Amino acid sequence: MTRPTDAEFEELKRKRDSAISKGVAEICEKHGWDQTKVGVHVPGAGDCYCACPDGPCQHLWNGPDYIEEGMVSVTCSRCKTPAIYHDMRCAP
Numbered sequence: 587m588t589r590p591t592d593a594e595f596e597e598l599k600r601k602r603d604s605a606i607s608k609g610v611a612e613i614c615e616k617h618g619w620d621q622t623k624v625g626v627h628v629p630g631a632g633d634c635y636c637a638c639p640d641g642p643c644q645h646l647w648n649g650p651d652y653i654e655e656g657m658v659s660v661t662c663s664r665c666k667t668p669a670i671y672h673d674m675r676c677a678p
């Protein structure tokens with residue numbers, strides 16, 4: 587799979603974010619909540635686009651090493667996510 591360009595990733599993020607807001611609006615309607623008062627945090631907004639394990643994935647694993655409790659992992663130079671957390675999140 588070829589890596590999408592940054593512009594394509596931005597488009598993917600926009601689609602994801604609008605899908606999330608749409609989902610929130612539907613939930614609020616269902617429960618009769620005022621969406622402006624729910625204050626939903628959109629997870630991952632502003633970070634790299636990541637739809638692993640099937641990709642596409644915008645992380646660039648060429649950041650500085652991440653060291654914690656004896657574990658060493660690389661980090662994403664874009665969003666600083668350690669690869670080890672990414673792998674955990676994306677594990678089957």
Ligand SMILES: [Zn+2]
Nearest residue numbers: 636637638643
């Ligand atoms: Zn990913």
Ligand SMILES: [Zn+2]
Nearest residue numbers: 634645662665
């Ligand atoms: Zn990243």
